[in-house]
Amino acid sequence: MSLLEAALVAFSVASFVYFVIIDVLYLLLTGLAWNDLRGTIWRRRYLGLDEAFASPLTPGISVLVPAFNEEAGIVESVRSLLALRYPQHEVIVVNDGSNDGTITALVAAFDLVPVRQALREGIPTARIRAAYASRSHPDLLVLDKENAGRSDAINAGVNAARHPYVCMIDADSVLEHDALLRIAKPLLDHPESVVAAGGTVRVANGCEIDHGQVQSVRLGHSRLATIQTLEYIRAFLVARVGWGRLDALGLISGAFGIFDRSLLQTVGGLWTGTVGEDLELTLRLHRHLRERDEPYRVVFVDDAVCWTEVPEDFATLGGQRRRWQRGLYEALRRHRVMIGNPRYGPIGLVSAVYFAVFEFLSPIFALLGLLVSVGLYAFGSVSTGYFVSFLAVSIGMGVVLSTLALAIDQVGYGRYERRRDVARLLAYTVLESVGYHQLHNVWRFLGYVDITRGKTDWGVQRRRGLARPAPPT
Amino acid sequence: MTLVSVVLVLALAGVALVLALIVLRTWRSARDRRLREVAERLRPAAIELVDTPDAEPPVLVGTEARVFAELLAHYSRILRGDDDERIGAYFEASGAVDQLRDRLRSRRLRRRVAAAFGLGDTASERAIPDLLLALDDPGVDVRAAATRSLGRLGATAAVEPLIGASVAQRVPRSVTGAALLEIGPAAVPHLLDLLDHPDPAFRVHAADLVGLLGSADAADVLLPRLRDASSEVRAAGAAAMGRLGASTGRDQLIDLLEDRVPFVRAAAARALGQIGGRSAAAALLEVARHDEFDPATEAGRALARIDPELVLSCAEDPDAGPHLREAADRLAL
Numbered sequence A: 001m002s003l004l005e006a007a008l009v010a011f012s013v014a015s016f017v018y019f020v021i022i023d024v025l026y027l028l029l030t031g032l033a034w035n036d037l038r039g040t041i042w043r044r045r046y047l048g049l050d051e052a053f054a055s056p057l058t059p060g061i062s063v064l065v066p067a068f069n070e071e072a073g074i075v076e077s078v079r080s081l082l083a084l085r086y087p088q089h090e091v092i093v094v095n096d097g098s099n100d101g102t103i104t105a106l107v108a109a110f111d112l113v114p115v116r117q118a119l120r121e122g123i124p125t126a127r128i129r130a131a132y133a134s135r136s137h138p139d140l141l142v143l144d145k146e147n148a149g150r151s152d153a154i155n156a157g158v159n160a161a162r163h164p165y166v167c168m169i170d171a172d173s174v175l176e177h178d179a180l181l182r183i184a185k186p187l188l189d190h191p192e193s194v195v196a197a198g199g200t201v202r203v204a205n206g207c208e209i210d211h212g213q214v215q216s217v218r219l220g221h222s223r224l225a226t227i228q229t230l231e232y233i234r235a236f237l238v239a240r241v242g243w244g245r246l247d248a249l250g251l252i253s254g255a256f257g258i259f260d261r262s263l264l265q266t267v268g269g270l271w272t273g274t275v276g277e278d279l280e281l282t283l284r285l286h287r288h289l290r291e292r293d294e295p296y297r298v299v300f301v302d303d304a305v306c307w308t309e310v311p312e313d314f315a316t317l318g319g320q321r322r323r324w325q326r327g328l329y330e331a332l333r334r335h336r337v338m339i340g341n342p343r344y345g346p347i348g349l350v351s352a353v354y355f356a357v358f359e360f361l362s363p364i365f366a367l368l369g370l371l372v373s374v375g376l377y378a379f380g381s382v383s384t385g386y387f388v389s390f391l392a393v394s395i396g397m398g399v400v401l402s403t404l405a406l407a408i409d410q411v412g413y414g415r416y417e418r419r420r421d422v423a424r425l426l427a428y429t430v431l432e433s434v435g436y437h438q439l440h441n442v443w444r445f446l447g448y449v450d451i452t453r454g455k456t457d458w459g460v461q462r463r464r465g466l467a468r469p470a471p472p473t
Numbered sequence B: 001m002t003l004v005s006v007v008l009v010l011a012l013a014g015v016a017l018v019l020a021l022i023v024l025r026t027w028r029s030a031r032d033r034r035l036r037e038v039a040e041r042l043r044p045a046a047i048e049l050v051d052t053p054d055a056e057p058p059v060l061v062g063t064e065a066r067v068f069a070e071l072l073a074h075y076s077r078i079l080r081g082d083d084d085e086r087i088g089a090y091f092e093a094s095g096a097v098d099q100l101r102d103r104l105r106s107r108r109l110r111r112r113v114a115a116a117f118g119l120g121d122t123a124s125e126r127a128i129p130d131l132l133l134a135l136d137d138p139g140v141d142v143r144a145a146a147t148r149s150l151g152r153l154g155a156t157a158a159v160e161p162l163i164g165a166s167v168a169q170r171v172p173r174s175v176t177g178a179a180l181l182e183i184g185p186a187a188v189p190h191l192l193d194l195l196d197h198p199d200p201a202f203r204v205h206a207a208d209l210v211g212l213l214g215s216a217d218a219a220d221v222l223l224p225r226l227r228d229a230s231s232e233v234r235a236a237g238a239a240a241m242g243r244l245g246a247s248t249g250r251d252q253l254i255d256l257l258e259d260r261v262p263f264v265r266a267a268a269a270r271a272l273g274q275i276g277g278r279s280a281a282a283a284l285l286e287v288a289r290h291d292e293f294d295p296a297t298e299a300g301r302a303l304a305r306i307d308p309e310l311v312l313s314c315a316e317d318p319d320a321g322p323h324l325r326e327a328a329d330r331l332a333l
Helices: A003-040 A049-054 A074-082 A102-110 A150-160 A179-189 A223-245 A261-266 A277-291 A314-334 A342-360 A362-378 A384-412 A419-453 B002-051 B062-078 B082-094 B096-103 B109-120 B125-134 B140-152 B156-167 B173-183 B185-194 B200-213 B218-227 B231-244 B247-256 B262-275 B278-290 B293-306 B308-314 B321-331
Strands: A061-067 A089-096 A112-115 A128-134 A140-145 A165-169 A194-203 A208-210 A213-216 A256-260 A297-308
Touching: A003 A223, A003 A297, A003 A342, A003 A362, A003 A384, A049 A179, A049 B173, A061 A074, A061 A150, A061 A179, A074 A089, A074 A102, A089 A102, A089 A150, A102 A112, A102 A128, A102 A140, A112 B321, A140 A150, A150 A165, A150 A261, A150 A277, A165 A179, A165 A261, A179 A194, A179 A256, A179 A297, A179 B173, A194 A223, A194 A277, A223 A297, A223 A314, A223 A384, A223 A419, A256 A261, A261 A277, A277 A297, A277 A314, A277 A342, A314 A342, A314 A419, A342 A362, A362 A384, A362 A419, A384 A419, A384 B002, A419 B002, B002 B062, B002 B082, B062 B082, B082 B096, B096 B109, B096 B125, B109 B125, B109 B140, B125 B140, B125 B156, B140 B156, B140 B173, B156 B173, B156 B185, B156 B200, B173 B185, B173 B200, B185 B200, B185 B218, B200 B218, B200 B231, B218 B231, B218 B247, B231 B247, B231 B262, B247 B262, B247 B278, B262 B278, B262 B293, B278 B293, B278 B308, B278 B321, B293 B308, B293 B321, B308 B321
Parallel strands: A061 A089, A061 A165, A089 A140, A194 A297
Antiparallel strands: A112 A128, A128 A140, A165 A256, A194 A256, A208 A213
16 A cells, blocks of 8 residues: 555545544534423423513614615515514614615615714724614614625614614514514523524525515425525524533524624624624624623524525525635634633533534545545445445435434424425435535635635625515425 | 444434324324314304303313313403403313312423413412412422413412512513513512612612502602612612603702713613603703713603703704704604
C-alpha cells in the first residue's frame, strides 16, 4: 500500500468515525426529542393560553418585519400579523429600501400617513427616510429606510419598538394564529430567566394559504421543497428540541424568534457584517450572559409555528446554502473563543463544537470522505464489508434518522393529514440521503470558495410568494 | 456486517413505525369526525340547558355523555352567573365533579393534572376544597392547573393560599396573577398585605394586581411604594396608580418624573397621562422635550391625552424634540 493510499484509507476511516459520531449524536437528539414529546404532548391542553390571552399582565410584543421588495405579499402578511391572537402587540414593518411598490401597497392598504416618529439611537442603522402610522390600525408602524440589509432593518425596528419583547419574522412567512402566544408562554412563566425563545419553522410550499393563514397543510409538487420539508422537520422537531433539552440551543432561527428587547439593545442588536445574523446573535447572547455569570435560559418552543417558503430551484437553494455556510463561518470566527470552552457551558462544549465540526467541516468529511471511500473501494483498497458499512453509517442512517423525525412529527404534531403526503415524505427519506445530502455538501463546499473570495452579499432570492391557493390534487 | 444489519433493522423499524402511524392517524381522523358529528347533534341540547332555567338535561351515556360534558365545559369557560350555575348543577348531578375529585388523588400525574384542570370547567364550588389541597401537590403542573381552576371558579377562599403558593414559588406568578384577576376585587386586601413583602418581585406583583383590581381606596396604600427602594416597585406602583386613575397620587407621580431610573420616569409619565389633570402638563412637557427615549415618549403620549392643544402648539417649537412632534403627528391621525 502506497503512502497516498494509506493516507486516503486513514481519511476514509476518519470520515467513517465522523459519521458514526454524528449518527450517535442525532440518535441521542432523537431520543431526547421523543422523550420531550412524551412529556409535553399531553400538557399542551393545560397550558392556560386562554388565561394568558385574557390577562392584562401579559407583556407586549413588537413584531418586527423586515421587507425588501415584498410588494406581492406584504399586505396580506401584515394583515395576518395584526390579527394574531395576542393581547397587546404592535407590528413594525421596516422597508429596507425596496425598489418595488412595497411602501405604496402598504400606504394604500392600511391608510398610512407620514409621522415624525421618534426613534432610539441605541443601535446605529442606515438613514430612516420616513415613518408611517396607520389611521385604521393604531398598532402598525412602517419605517422606510435606505437599503442596508435585513439585520440593519431589524435593528431599526428594535430602535422603534415600544414593547419589552421583540419578535423577528420574515415578511414572506406566516405565523399560526396563536404562535405568538405560544412562543411567549415561557417568557410569561419565567420572566426572570428566559431571555429568548425560538419557534418551529415549517415549509409552506404547497400549502393552501388564504388571508395570511395556512388553511390546509399539503406537500407541493416540487421535489426540492418536499426534501426541505423533511430537512426542516428534522432540524426543528428533533435537533432544536434535543438541543433545548441539553440547555444548548445555539441557534434561534431568524425566521421566527422572540427576544428581550433591552438585552438586544445592550448587546448592540444584530451584527450587520454577516449573512448568518441569527446564529451570530444567538451565540453573542449566550456569550454576553455567560461572561457576566447571569442566570438565563434560551428555550425552544416546538408548538409555536411559523410557515415559510423555501426555494424550489437548484440555483436559489444552492445560493441559500452557500450563504448559510458563509454565515456559519462568520459567526464561528467571531465567537471562536467559545468553541470547546467550558466557561460557556453546554453552548461552548457541545453546540459550538457541533457547529464547527459537524456543520462547517461537513463537506470535508461527509462529501470528500464518501468520494474517497467510493474510490478506494473501486480500486480494491478497502473491503466490501468496510464499504457497505460506510454506506450504512453515511447514507443508511440518514434514512433512519429522517424516518424517526417523520414519526415524531406524526405523533406529536400531525400537521400533514393526507396519507399520500406522509407516504411521500417517507419515500423522500431515501432521496434525501442518496443525492440531496451530497448535493447539499457540494453547496457547502462552494461556500468555502465564497469565504476565501471574501464574498459579502446576500445574492438574489427568488420567491413565488405565499398567497396562493392549493395546488390541484 | 453487524453494523449494516443494525442500520437495516433500524430503517425497517422506522418505516414500519411511520406506516403504523399513518394507519393510527386515519383511525383518529375518523374518530374525531364522529365526535364532531356527535357534538353538533348535542349542541342544541347543551345550549338549551345553559339558556333555559328549567331545562332538563338529556340522559346520555358513554361517548355522548363525554361529548356533552365537553360542550358544557366550553360554555362554562365563556359564561358567568346563572348560566354558569346551571352548568355546575349539571356536572354535580351527573357525578362528573365527584369523579374528577377522585382523580385528583390518582397516583398518575397526568390524571391529576387533567382532573385539576377539568374541575375549573365544571363551575362547581364543590370542587374548591379539593383544588385548594391540590395547591400542595408534588407536581407543578397539577398546582398550576388547580390555580387556574380556582381562578375560573372565582374561589375567594383561595386568595390567601394562591398568594402563598406564588410567594413560595410553587406556581408561576403569571398563573397565580391570572387566577387572582379572575377572582376579582376580593383578592385586594391580601394583595395590599403583599405590598410589604421583603422580596421586591412580590411587591411588584402585588402592585400590578392592585392596580388592576383595586379601587381608588387602594391608592393610599400604594403611595409609599412610589418611594420604594426598588426601582421595579416604584415603576409598578406608578403603573398601578395610573390604572386606578388615582388623582391623590398626582403630586408624587410628578416628583417621580425626576427619578434617577428612566423606566420609573416612563411609568410615572404614563400614569399621569391615565390620571389626567393639567397640573402635570408642565413637568411632562419638560420630560417630553429633554429626557431619554422611553420617559420622553411616554411623556409625549401622556401630554397628548391631557392637553392635546398644548402638544400641537409646542410641537413646532425649535426645541420641541422628536417625542412631542411624534405625539402631535399621532394626534392628527
